[in-house]
Amino acid sequence: MATTVIAAFNEFMKDTVNLKKADTDDARASRDWLIGKMNDFEKDDKFPVSFPAIHIAFGSFARRTKIRPLDDIDLMFGLTGQGATYTILSDRITVTSSGEGSRLHSYRHSGADTVCSVRILNAFKNRLQDIAQYAQADIRRNQEAVTLKLVSKDWNFDIVPCFITSEDAFGRTYYLIPDGNGHWKFTDPRKDRDRVTTINVQNNGNVLNVIRAVKYWQRRPTMPSMSSYLLETLILDYYAGRTSCSSFVDMELEALFRHLGQSVRYSVNDPKGIQGDINSLSAEARKAISDRCYLDAQKVSEARWFENNKEYENPSINGAMCSGHSFLFTGES
Incomplete structure (x- = not known):
């Protein structure tokens, strides 16, 4: 079992969040076969x-x-x-x-x-x-x-x-x-494809992992969900003006959650320049998501404090965090 927050997140991403390579390869082969038939x-x-x-x-x-x-x-x-x-x-x-x-x-x-x-x-x-x-x-x-x-x-x-x-x-x-x-x-899916690739590359190739982690985070029943595309857009907006994203996912979450908490309250422009405002959430949903983002940003901050002070055995740390099932990714409040 992982004994640090960083190790826990690494295990969590590998074993729970990210797709298995074998499944990805199989899916691509199945897709290519289908395209051949439709041609x-x-x-x-x-x-x-x-x-x-x-x-x-x-x-x-x-x-x-x-x-x-x-x-x-x-x-x-x-x-x-x-x-x-x-x-x-x-x-x-x-x-x-x-x-x-x-x-x-x-x-x-x-x-x-x-x-x-x-x-x-x-x-x-x-x-x-x-x-x-x-x-x-x-x-x-x-x-x-x-x-x-x-x-x-x-x-x-x-x-x-x-x-x-x-x-x-x-x-x-x-x-x-x-x-x-x-x-x-x-x-124009080319715009979306090129945008995520460009921003990921300019941030050391680590943005994709952060996107996947936050997508998993928003599955919890503790708040309304925004569309996957809206969430990706907000995250990419955050990293578009940055050039460094840590390979340690948990190091990114506090500031990112605060950005999401602020940005989800307002209009969000379609990065393709086609649809206009893509934020169709109600005012109530925007507030609920924003409140949860700020709350979880504080939880990440507390977890980082324990990590920095090497309080690995402190009972104040939710034991699930270091087993790879952090409170950020469960239904706990």
Whole structure:
């Protein structure tokens, strides 16, 4: 058993929080196999033409901020627009087929030339059901994706069909994905991927471990939870202006909790520059999370004091801390 806070956190991260390498390797191989199968869908001359160059993994697994259990893997599957155009309206983006020579023409809204994202999603759902290896899988369409729940694996795949735009006046391209209402919306997982990589590298490669630790921390039933993406954004905002993150996770937590306690109370800009304010928490939830952050910052401070004064056997230290199950990661108040 670990006898110091640092050793306890190291054990905790390895044995409880971080994904096992074998599981990660298996998941990536399973994802690549699935992509290969979906690339063949177009061979029937009806399914939308794939665009492998823009396939992109997204979400916490792709950003390497996923924690146990490995329960979902996100994938955006690229499609060729075949000359389609898009129009930005106040509440949606429409994609218009280029005409009867395009396969997308068969996926239009009734009585219109705009491509229906629901019909595209249903096409993926139907074709996935034809793969023999997925005969027993649960395959469903939700708002923005087709979810493939495997029988033989612990994780689900969330598959999001997408297009990519031509460059705009600023030289920027965007991904277009289903908006849940039959039309489309902008996103750009490349921005998220590059941001987390850049900030992690400039902070000695230690930020990812901190993100994973704090994600685990917020699972406790002692406060409301913010979305994983909002939490990651707040943590990355904190480290964006820094160049040194300790490899010892517990050394980072006090100041980070104080930052979270302050920042969660206010608007949080989408780092992709697409969605605007991504903090949709109620005022009550913001206060509850903020209060918990400040309380746990104080607990970390006390733990560090005991550590610095070598009070390893002091009964005032919660024994769970040094066994790797710190009060910060349980439901204790």
